[in-house]
Amino acid sequence: MGFKSLLLDYKRSIPIILAFVFGIIYVFEWYIDIRVGTFSTSSYLETTMLDYFNAMGAMSIGIGAINVFRIHYRNVSRRRGPWQFSLIILIMIPFMAIISTLGGRYALDPRGAVVPKWIYDSTAVVWNYLYWCVSSVASSMMFALLGFFIVSAGYRAFRARNIDAAILLITGFLVLMGNAPINSALFPFFEPIRAWIMDYINTSAMRGVVLCTAIGSIAYGVRVIFAYERRPTLAGGE
Amino acid sequence: MILLDLAQIEFRVISGRMAQGVMLMILGALTIFALEFSKRRPEKVRVRKIPAVEAVDEAIGRATEMGRPVFFTPGMHGIGDLNTLAALSILGDVARKTARYGIPIIVANRYYTVYMAAEGIVKQAYAAEGKADMYQPEMVRFIASEQFAFASGILGIFQRERPAANFFLGYFYAESLELAEAGYNIGAIQIAGTTATVQMPFFVAACDYALIGEELYAAAAYITRDPKIIGVLFAHDIGRYIALVMLLIGIIAICSGSRFILDLLAK
Numbered sequence: 001m002g003f004k005s006l007l008l009d010y011k012r013s014i015p016i017i018l019a020f021v022f023g024i025i026y027v028f029e030w031y032i033d034i035r036v037g038t039f040s041t042s043s044y045l046e047t048t049m050l051d052y053f054n055a056m057g058a059m060s061i062g063i064g065a066i067n068v069f070r071i072h073y074r075n076v077s078r079r080r081g082p083w084q085f086s087l088i089i090l091i092m093i094p095f096m097a098i099i100s101t102l103g104g105r106y107a108l109d110p111r112g113a114v115v116p117k118w119i120y121d122s123t124a125v126v127w128n129y130l131y132w133c134v135s136s137v138a139s140s141m142m143f144a145l146l147g148f149f150i151v152s153a154g155y156r157a158f159r160a161r162n163i164d165a166a167i168l169l170i171t172g173f174l175v176l177m178g179n180a181p182i183n184s185a186l187f188p189f190f191e192p193i194r195a196w197i198m199d200y201i202n203t204s205a206m207r208g209v210v211l212c213t214a215i216g217s218i219a220y221g222v223r224v225i226f227a228y229e230r231r232p233t234l235a236g237g238e
Numbered sequence: 239m240i241l242l243d244l245a246q247i248e249f250r251v252i253s254g255r256m257a258q259g260v261m262l263m264i265l266g267a268l269t270i271f272a273l274e275f276s277k278r279r280p281e282k283v284r285v286r287k288i289p290a291v292e293a294v295d296e297a298i299g300r301a302t303e304m305g306r307p308v309f310f311t312p313g314m315h316g317i318g319d320l321n322t323l324a325a326l327s328i329l330g331d332v333a334r335k336t337a338r339y340g341i342p343i344i345v346a347n348r349y350y351t352v353y354m355a356a357e358g359i360v361k362q363a364y365a366a367e368g369k370a371d372m373y374q375p376e377m378v379r380f381i382a383s384e385q386f387a388f389a390s391g392i393l394g395i396f397q398r399e400r401p402a403a404n405f406f407l408g409y410f411y412a413e414s415l416e417l418a419e420a421g422y423n424i425g426a427i428q429i430a431g432t433t434a435t436v437q438m439p440f441f442v443a444a445c446d447y448a449l450i451g452e453e454l455y456a457a458a459a460y461i462t463r464d465p466k467i468i469g470v471l472f473a474h475d476i477g478r479y480i481a482l483v484m485l486l487i488g489i490i491a492i493c494s495g496s497r498f499i500l501d502l503l504a505k
Contacts (some may be wrong), residue, residue: 035248053318057316068379071379138387139384142413145416146415209451215481217433218262220458222273223269223467
């Protein structure tokens with residue numbers, strides 16, 4: 001696509017131009033601060049512009065909520081799959097939204113300036129229960145599941161089927177022996193081996209990955225800013 | 239009328255970032271050179287193969303044979319993250335393939351903004367393949383913005399809809415292994431990619447193919463098979479050689495007691 005046709009196709013050209021202008025501004029903002037009196041471009045871009053971005057993100061919450069409602073409404077209306085869970089979602093989302101607005105940590109009027117204080121007091125109890133005793137506990141449970149998944153993934157990864165897996169197995173065993181408190185109490189000689197593996201082998205390998213990632217990020221950023229990347233991410237694709 | 243006195247404008251290089259800026263300009267110029275070179279001389283471009291990208295067709299083909307959906311998630315970060323952008327670039331190509339073979343795709347999102355972008359991408363991919371009527375709004379889903387609610391939503395999708403191919407591309411946190419293990423348990427072929435160094439071992443252990451670090455960005459270019467874009471991999475490789483040379487110079491300088499490189503980088 002030529003430059004002229006790109007300008008004529010405004011649906012594609014406007015995002016490309018915006019990406020270029022703001023990409024360049026944000027790159028240079030990191031290195032050069034332009035000051036006029038007390039005004040600083042760096043602090044303006046790092047605070048005010050990001051506030052705009054967050055506000056735009058917040059406005060799209062409604063669209064996400066519509067999607068959730070649409071999917072679960074269809075599940076319920078067609079009695080598809082375990083539709084009862086969808087029904088719970090359809091009831092609980094608006095219920096939690098109302099409760100959160102009136103009571104709890106994020107209430108709009110916790111001091112009762114407009115909404116009567118007794119509404120805050122009574123809904124705060126419900127919010128606290130639903131947030132701390134249901135949502136938070138469920139999240140902790142999901143996080144705890146990770147322990148079991150690590151064991152099953154580790155079991156598969158550490159089977160010594162080839163030389164690479166055997167090295168992984170030996171390294172994993174040494175780190176495990178050095179990390180577990182009881183092992184380091186019973187076999188203290190594992191601790192320096194663990195420390196050496198983590199501080200030298202592991203750290204240097206991770207730094208290599210981070211270094212290459214940084215180079216890849218720069219190349220990808222250049223592709224986006226200079227419109228070499230014209231796939232759907234930016235402007236509707238070719 | 240307020241007139242701006244040009245003498246008042248003050249340009250100041252932020253302390254400690256000059257060397258970074260010079261490196262950025264060198265690598266940026268190198269990338270543009272590589273892209274322009276590959277655009278003009280595509281026959282000269284020879285790039286390394288990325289096995290995970292080669293396996294995309296295999297994964298989608300397998301899902302087609304089994305008549306089961308393909309699952310894709312662009313990770314845990316918002317639209318402003320390069321991981322997410324690279325994942326969305328790949329999503330466009332994956333969605334076109336699923337449209338071509340006539341199998342459904344499920345895209346799970348954590349952020350509303352990413353959800354909107356993903357919806358547009360999948361819709362366009364189906365339209366581009368002449369199968370706009372096959373697109374269903376349920377294909378692209380906003381799951382939840384809370385980390386483990388998002389993870390449990392995906393685990394539910396795995397159990398109920400049993401996708402045959404899973405793509406986990408983007409930035410991930412602790413939920414990475416939960417997703418990968420749950421996907422393994424339903425027998426899906428899995429392709430994952432992230433720049434989150436802590437999560438990489440999990441994906442390597444539990445997935446069939448893993449894109450490690452920078453390979454995620456490389457895959458976003460490589461999957462197009464377009465020599466004009468693939469040329470960027472050439473820039474990645476030259477960038478690595480430059481970094482390697484600088485590391486060697488730094489090691490030699492430090493070992494010989496010179497702080498030249500450290501002082502230069504601190505400018």
